[in-house]
Amino acid sequence: MTDPARLVVGRVRGLHGLRGLVRIEILTDRPEARFAPGETLYVEGTTAPLTVATAGPVEDGPGWRVAFEEIPDRNAAEQLRDAYLEVAVEGEPGLGGGEVFWHEVIGAEVRGRDGRVLGRVADVYRAGEREVYVVRGGDVGDFDLAAVKGTVLEFAPERGEIVVDEAALDLEAPATAPEPAKRRRSRRWSRHGKGPAPGPEAQSAATIEENPADDVG
Numbered sequence: 001m002t003d004p005a006r007l008v009v010g011r012v013r014g015l016h017g018l019r020g021l022v023r024i025e026i027l028t029d030r031p032e033a034r035f036a037p038g039e040t041l042y043v044e045g046t047t048a049p050l051t052v053a054t055a056g057p058v059e060d061g062p063g064w065r066v067a068f069e070e071i072p073d074r075n076a077a078e079q080l081r082d083a084y085l086e087v088a089v090e091g092e093p094g095l096g097g098g099e100v101f102w103h104e105v106i107g108a109e110v111r112g113r114d115g116r117v118l119g120r121v122a123d124v125y126r127a128g129e130r131e132v133y134v135v136r137g138g139d140v141g142d143f144d145l146a147a148v149k150g151t152v153l154e155f156a157p158e159r160g161e162i163v164v165d166e167a168a169l170d171l172e173a174p175a176t177a178p179e180p181a182k183r184r185r186s187r188r189w190s191r192h193g194k195g196p197a198p199g200p201e202a203q204s205a206a207t208i209e210e211n212p213a214d215d216v217g
Contacts, residue, residue: 006042006086008103009034013063015078020071022080024064025125027102031055034087035066044084044103100157102131108157110135110145112166119143121162133162140171 009028016023028034034041035055042049051069058065071077084103102124110118110133119138124131131147145151145164154163 006044006088007101008044008084009041009087010064010066010085012080012083012085015074015081016065018074019067020073020077021065021067022071022077023058024066024085025062026064031057031064035064039087041068041085041087043080044086050085105133105157105162108160108162110138110162110164112164113153114166116166118164118166118171121145121157143169143171145169 007028009031010024010026012022013025014023015021024035026035033039035052037052037054039052040049041052048070050071053067053069055064055066057063071080105124106121108121110121112118117138118140119135119142121133122136123134125134126132127146133145133147134142135145136142145162147155150165151168152162152164154161156162
């Protein structure tokens with residue numbers, strides 16, 4: 001018997017209060033089911049269960065506040081900061097053609113047409129109904145890559161690579177004198193759970209869209 005697969009459904013973005021509440025960026029279109037009281041989650045890469053005690057959308061901002069039975073106070077919650085949270089799934093529908101889970105894209109190398117390495121995918125978020133990949137570690141600085149055809153020429157996270165039209169991204173050449181890397185856009189939270197959901201399981205919708213002309217912002 002094989003172990004069930006896991007899906008990333010959220011990421012801990014902060015702490016709230018002294019009783020172990022955490023603020024979670026929702027990475028699923030089914031937060032009411034995934035974070036229902038009694039549901040079991042896991043920190044990515046671990047086997048220790050986290051049992052949802054209470055959960056609900058944040059009234060004055062993005063994300064949800066969640067309490068776990070195993071996290072009694074703020075000190076324990078601190079260990080969850082920035083962690084991805086997963087659920088075990090077994091027998092659920094597979095992905096459609098050309099789709100991958102968001103966590104499978106993280107770590108992929110991003111290269112230009114000529115093979116120049118521009119960085120690696122460090123994070124994924126949704127802007128509207130489009131995925132955006134946060135690329136870091138290259139000599140052009142950090143930048144956000146919208147998942148649209150025309151900009152993304154080859155999307156192969158299963159091989160650990162994404163090929164892009166570097167000219168379409170309008171990336172600046174590295175300065176002669178070293179300067180601190182600058183982000184081209186600020187990090188945005190996913191707004192899942194704060195309005196109509198674009199489709200089942202947001203984290204399974206990492207695909208390349210057709211329209212290369214739309215602006216991410």
